[in-house]
Amino acid sequence: EPEVTQTPSHQVTQMGQEVILRCVPISNHLYFYWYRQILGQKVEFLVSFYNNEISEKSEIFDDQFSVERPDGSNFTLKIRSTKLEDSAMYFCASSELGNVLGNEQFFGPGTRLTVL
Amino acid sequence: KQEVTQIPAALSVPEGENLVLNCSFTDSAIYNLQWFRQDPGKGLTSLLLIQSSQREQTSGRLNASLDKSSGRSTLYIAASQPGDSATYLCAVRTGNQFYFGTGTSLTVIP
Numbered sequence: 275e276p277e278v279t280q281t282p283s284h285q286v287t288q289m290g291q292e293v294i295l296r297c298v299p300i301s302n303h304l305y306f307y308w309y310r311q312i313l314g315q316k317v318e319f320l321v322s323f324y325n326n327e328i329s330e331k332s333e334i335f336d337d338q339f340s341v342e343r344p345d346g347s348n349f350t351l352k353i354r355s356t357k358l359e360d361s362a363m364y365f366c367a368s369s370e371l372g373n374v375l376g377n378e379q380f381f382g383p384g385t386r387l388t389v390l
Numbered sequence: 391k392q393e394v395t396q397i398p399a400a401l402s403v404p405e406g407e408n409l410v411l412n413c414s415f416t417d418s419a420i421y422n423l424q425w426f427r428q429d430p431g432k433g434l435t436s437l438l439l440i441q442s443s444q445r446e447q448t449s450g451r452l453n454a455s456l457d458k459s460s461g462r463s464t465l466y467i468a469a470s471q472p473g474d475s476a477t478y479l480c481a482v483r484t485g486n487q488f489y490f491g492t493g494t495s496l497t498v499i500p
Binding site: 307309315316317318319330332365367377378379380381382383384 | 424426432433434435436439479481487488489490491492493
């Protein structure tokens with residue numbers, strides 16, 4: 275059964291360093307998403323991406339964050355200069371169709387980011 | 391801003407019991423509502439998706455209902471099993487963003 279995959283499963287970095295989190299969405303899906311979950315808190319929407327551009331983003335997704343689809347399979351989230359409060363589990367998700375049609379989202383297993 | 395609340399926060403039941411998890415949301419203008427399961431340290435597994443025009447969806451022992459006008463959804467689990475132990479999350483799509491509840495942590499005791 276097709277699934278969303280994410281690498282690495284755990285990333286440890288020093289404050290101020292750049293990190294890139296990688297995701298491979300399900301192959302026939304067209305919409306891609308990033309979420310984060312700080313330990314003990316709600317899952318929070320960061321950004322959605324379609325047709326090689328951001329379609330929506332939340333208040334959390336500031337200039338420190340960027341997303342890219344560098345090739346036909348990968349979808350990346352870059353944090354330019356990490357802060358302690360960026361420590362969280364980051365989830366990638368994909369859906370076949372987009373928001374208006376309300377299509378089901380499928381999530382990856384997550385990358386746990388620890389900023390020291 | 392959409393607020394999603396789930397009660398109870400934690401629930402412990404003996405194996406075999408039927409149970410109901412609740413999700414409420416403040417803005418009824420939603421596109422859909424999705425129920426997920428999250429195991430400790432793991433990702434989210436989609437259980438059921440209800441479109442805004444639907445009243446319920448069923449999958450095996452799971453049944454989810456949606457009352458959009460009152461801002462409520464329930465997830466009914468029949469004949470619970472120890473393998474159902476997990477955190478259950480509901481998420482709604484409002485406008486162009488997705489909002490999650492804090493979840494209900496379910497423990498099914500053998």
